[in-house]
Amino acid sequence: MIPILTPLGRTFLSFLQITGRLVIFTGRALSHCVRPPFYPRLIARQMIEIGYYSLPVVGLTAIFTGMVLALQSYTGFARFSAESAIPNVVVVSITRELGPVLAGLMVAGRIGAAIAAEIGTMRVTEQIDALKTLATNPFKYLIAPRLIAGMTMLPILVLIADIIGVFGGYLVSIYSLGFNPSSYINNTMDFLHAQDVISGLVKAAVFGMLVTLMGCYHGYHSRGGAQGVGRATTNAVVSASILILCANYIVTGLFFDR
Amino acid sequence: MSSTAIEIRDLHISFGSNHVLRGVNLDVPSGSSLVVIGGSGSGKSVLLKCILGILQPDSGTIHINGEEITGLYGRHLDNFRTRFGMLFQGSALFDSLPVWENVAFYPLHNQGMSRKKAHELSLRYLANVGLDADIAEFYPAELSGGMRKRVGLARAIATEPDIIFFDEPTTGLDPIMGDMIDQLIRKCIIEYGFTGLTITHDMASVRRISDEVALLYEGRIVWKGATDKLDHPDNPYVEQFVTGHTEGPIQVQF
Numbered sequence: 474m475i476p477i478l479t480p481l482g483r484t485f486l487s488f489l490q491i492t493g494r495l496v497i498f499t500g501r502a503l504s505h506c507v508r509p510p511f512y513p514r515l516i517a518r519q520m521i522e523i524g525y526y527s528l529p530v531v532g533l534t535a536i537f538t539g540m541v542l543a544l545q546s547y548t549g550f551a552r553f554s555a556e557s558a559i560p561n562v563v564v565v566s567i568t569r570e571l572g573p574v575l576a577g578l579m580v581a582g583r584i585g586a587a588i589a590a591e592i593g594t595m596r597v598t599e600q601i602d603a604l605k606t607l608a609t610n611p612f613k614y615l616i617a618p619r620l621i622a623g624m625t626m627l628p629i630l631v632l633i634a635d636i637i638g639v640f641g642g643y644l645v646s647i648y649s650l651g652f653n654p655s656s657y658i659n660n661t662m663d664f665l666h667a668q669d670v671i672s673g674l675v676k677a678a679v680f681g682m683l684v685t686l687m688g689c690y691h692g693y694h695s696r697g698g699a700q701g702v703g704r705a706t707t708n709a710v711v712s713a714s715i716l717i718l719c720a721n722y723i724v725t726g727l728f729f730d731r
Numbered sequence: 732m733s734s735t736a737i738e739i740r741d742l743h744i745s746f747g748s749n750h751v752l753r754g755v756n757l758d759v760p761s762g763s764s765l766v767v768i769g770g771s772g773s774g775k776s777v778l779l780k781c782i783l784g785i786l787q788p789d790s791g792t793i794h795i796n797g798e799e800i801t802g803l804y805g806r807h808l809d810n811f812r813t814r815f816g817m818l819f820q821g822s823a824l825f826d827s828l829p830v831w832e833n834v835a836f837y838p839l840h841n842q843g844m845s846r847k848k849a850h851e852l853s854l855r856y857l858a859n860v861g862l863d864a865d866i867a868e869f870y871p872a873e874l875s876g877g878m879r880k881r882v883g884l885a886r887a888i889a890t891e892p893d894i895i896f897f898d899e900p901t902t903g904l905d906p907i908m909g910d911m912i913d914q915l916i917r918k919c920i921i922e923y924g925f926t927g928l929t930i931t932h933d934m935a936s937v938r939r940i941s942d943e944v945a946l947l948y949e950g951r952i953v954w955k956g957a958t959d960k961l962d963h964p965d966n967p968y969v970e971q972f973v974t975g976h977t978e979g980p981i982q983v984q985f
């Protein structure tokens with residue numbers, strides 16, 4: 474009995490320890506986002522890094538997703554002659570679900586990894602210690618600007634992805650499914666609720682926080698040279714992706730009404 | 732003024748089963764230069780990091796100018812750190828910033844100096860450590876190890892500290908440059924009135940920069956004395972360390 478319980482107990486304790494550490498880290502990081510001094514230059518730099526440079530990846534993801542969505546929903550809806558629902562299905566799926574989730578996952582791969590690698594390298598080469606000796610708080614200087622940039626830029630990215638994704642669906646519907654352009658646009662607009670877009674943007678802000686937080690957390694706690702930094706990078710991407718999918722369900726549930 | 736700048740009492744720290752510091756006692760008088768020598772892995776860098784508040788000791792106290800700093804955190808600790816300057820063993824320059832922003836980091840971020848003034852200031856400090864103005868726009872990755880060391884030194888001095896720490900300032904430098912750095916450290920202490928705590932393995936450099944020398948062995952300070960006593964220390968450990976013999980009380984592991 475005991476040999477089975479010991480590893481179980483140990484796993485459970487280390488799970489509690491990691492959760493506690495993560496909660497404390499999150500609390501500290503968020504509190505530094507709202508307390509001065511701020512570093513506007515650093516925030517702007519991260520916004521460009523996270524927002525602007527992610528545009529191509531997120532835009533490409535969005536346009537192909539919109540295009541595939543139009544084709545696939547045609548296959549489904551044509552079986553019971555409901556082709557006219559396609560514009561609505563495309564816009565609701567993109568704004569509520571696919572835009573934020575896919576953008577979040579792409580940014581997790583791009584930004585989460587980059588943040589973990591950069592902060593992890595700073596940790597193992599003692600740059601974080603050097604920051605402290607220069608009386609600069611690493612949470613304020615390194616972590617807060619990334620969190621702020623993540624939480625503000627992801628909603629903007631997702632808004633752009635929404636537009637591009639709907640446009641992808643529009644292109645396919647017009648050119649290969651033979652829809653009428655103006656009625657497609659009317660159908661899209663008439664059935665779109667503000668709630669659809671807003672819930673997507675709320676998701677985006679949450680995902681932006683999760684991605685940057687995971688990157689910072691794993692980078693900040695990395696140790697053991699290049700190998701440790703590599704591990705931190707992997708952990709940041711994997712944990713951010715899983716948390717995005719969990720948080721996606723929770724936020725969807727919050728905005729769900731029948 | 733013969734007050735004590737740094738006073739360390741019975742300092743212990745361990746990493747898992749590795750008991751690195753086992754009761755360090757050390758006093759550094761204000762305005763003097765103390766060098767800590769000791770074998771590789773004896774915990775010299777760890778000792779500095781404890782004083783800087785980067786590592787938390789398990790027990791023991793550290794007083795800076797009579798005020799206790801063990802257990803301080805957050806803003807109180809940062810206030811203390813404004814009085815410290817530190818040159819890290821691996822330089823620890825910020826990769827993402829050009830050389831001049833590295834040097835002027837403290838005035839730029841903590842004293843609200845304008846970027847233009849900070850740039851001029853960093854050129855002055857770079858000249859002080861014998862570096863040309865044209866490397867100011869380089870990034871740390873583009874510098875040689877010795878240049879990085881000097882930039883790190885310039886960054887430590889630019890904070891205008893009361894107490895300055897050097898972790899192996901001359902390793903990896905050619906002898907002429909090493910001598911120049913030693914003179915610079917001496918200048919910091921005599922002209923600017925800093926208190927200096929230096930770690931080094933280089934015995935020539937020890938003689939050039941120190942007023943007093945302390946030997947760290949097996950987690951304790953086993954000898955401390957004036958630099959001119961190094962050659963007749965009445966202590967077998969120091970004698971062995973200075974002469975570099977493998978035979979003696981210091982166990983050499985292969």
Ligand SMILES: Nc1ncnc2c1ncn2[C@@H]1O[C@H](COP(=O)(O)OP(=O)(O)OP(=O)(O)O)[C@@H](O)[C@H]1O
Pocket residue numbers: 746749751769770771772773774775776777778820
């Ligand atoms: N963060 C850490 N975690 C675990 N062990 C550590 C840590 N830092 C140092 N140590 C251990 O402490 C001991 C002393 O390390 P330290 O870096 O102080 O050596 P040192 O005296 O500076 O050596 P050197 O002259 O080679 O620089 C080593 O055995 C090292 O393994």
Ligand SMILES: [Mg+2]
Pocket residue numbers: 775776777820898
């Ligand atoms: Mg060392």
